[in-house]
Amino acid sequence: MTLSLFDGLTALLLVILAWRCLVVPDLFRGIVLFVVFGLLLALTWARLDAPDLALAEAAIGAGILGVLLLGTWRALGSPRSGETPASSLSRWLQIASGLGSALLAGLVAWALHLVPGSEGGAGTLAVEELPLPATGQPVTAVLLDFRSYDTLLETAVLLMAVVGSWLARSSLLDAIAGNDATTDTPVVPALVRLFAPVLLVVGAYLVWAGAHSPGGAFQGGAVLAAAGVLMALGRVLGTAPNVGWLLRLLMVLGLLVFISAGLLLMPTEGSFMAYPERWAGLIMHLVEYALALSIALSLLLLFTGAPGLRRLG
Amino acid sequence: MAGLDVYALAAAVLMGLGFHGLVTQPHPLKRLLAVNVFGNGVFLALIVLARRLPDGPDPIPHAMVLTGIVIAVSATAFGLALVRRQAQDRERGDD
Numbered sequence: 247m248t249l250s251l252f253d254g255l256t257a258l259l260l261v262i263l264a265w266r267c268l269v270v271p272d273l274f275r276g277i278v279l280f281v282v283f284g285l286l287l288a289l290t291w292a293r294l295d296a297p298d299l300a301l302a303e304a305a306i307g308a309g310i311l312g313v314l315l316l317g318t319w320r321a322l323g324s325p326r327s328g329e330t331p332a333s334s335l336s337r338w339l340q341i342a343s344g345l346g347s348a349l350l351a352g353l354v355a356w357a358l359h360l361v362p363g364s365e366g367g368a369g370t371l372a373v374e375e376l377p378l379p380a381t382g383q384p385v386t387a388v389l390l391d392f393r394s395y396d397t398l399l400e401t402a403v404l405l406m407a408v409v410g411s412w413l414a415r416s417s418l419l420d421a422i423a424g425n426d427a428t429t430d431t432p433v434v435p436a437l438v439r440l441f442a443p444v445l446l447v448v449g450a451y452l453v454w455a456g457a458h459s460p461g462g463a464f465q466g467g468a469v470l471a472a473a474g475v476l477m478a479l480g481r482v483l484g485t486a487p488n489v490g491w492l493l494r495l496l497m498v499l500g501l502l503v504f505i506s507a508g509l510l511l512m513p514t515e516g517s518f519m520a521y522p523e524r525w526a527g528l529i530m531h532l533v534e535y536a537l538a539l540s541i542a543l544s545l546l547l548l549f550t551g552a553p554g555l556r557r558l559g
Numbered sequence: 560m561a562g563l564d565v566y567a568l569a570a571a572v573l574m575g576l577g578f579h580g581l582v583t584q585p586h587p588l589k590r591l592l593a594v595n596v597f598g599n600g601v602f603l604a605l606i607v608l609a610r611r612l613p614d615g616p617d618p619i620p621h622a623m624v625l626t627g628i629v630i631a632v633s634a635t636a637f638g639l640a641l642v643r644r645q646a647q648d649r650e651r652g653d654d
Contacts, residue, residue: 265576416644
């Protein structure tokens, strides 16, 4: 009974936070509410037996996305962008949109209520067929073994997003560093020196832990990227106008290792991304570490928005 | 499915809210937030469905949502870069 009360409150809070985040006129408050919404969502994932997602949501969804949103809010900067203008749509169109959205919500709720739990579906099959000796963790194993294409293409999408934001030429770090007084205090560099090594260790641990408990390349990569963001904000890392070849190599390392592991084993295994049973665990680990490095760098570069990185001191 | 699943309801309402926000909000940043709220509603629906398996949660929707979170952040980050660029160009046009 207490748990159902907890569930009810969590679901209600999720809806209220999402609603407030969308209707509040002040952009800054909207973003903060969105970050809180993300954290509550992470709690919801943990409650719904999805600890992997809880970690990913807290690190990527609320953490990295929150930094990106706040940075962009800062970069937009001009006083009139603080308050968002009221909708330009006429009252009737807004009401029509509201009714349509309510209808959509109603239909989705009805559909979700009707869908039964499917026995003997893909999920049951996947759980039975998992190469358990390779990785004892179902989500990581499903991602790398059954849904390799998803993981591969998702890393490619991340890379494309980085290339896209390079093309947009709107460096976030340079835009906010110009008018920033907070990094002049001695506290920030000291805190960065204190936190960055801990974050790096936690990130590496999450990648390693992905093999047998919640964690994995994406969660670990996001924490590593967060360490990078902290160093960039504390002026330990700065932006550079050019991409060094080492940085480029590290960015595509995940994709390269993943694709070559898939291609090189084709002659012996017969199909793309089929791994021999004996080596599956080792290959998965290799791919995970390479992916984590590339993901961390890509997320960090999405934050800085500049093509290169350099050490400031 | 006995009883009413509050999380399924919340997922449906989040989708409705996100869609309404996307249609009516004029500010591009707010629209990005709305798209993300909609996406989170879809993720919540998937995870609710994953729990209806009799023996333990289904790892496949979990893996799909994990992929989805990363894709959503990539797309949003790209959208934010475009928003910043648009603001830059507008400032330059005003001068």
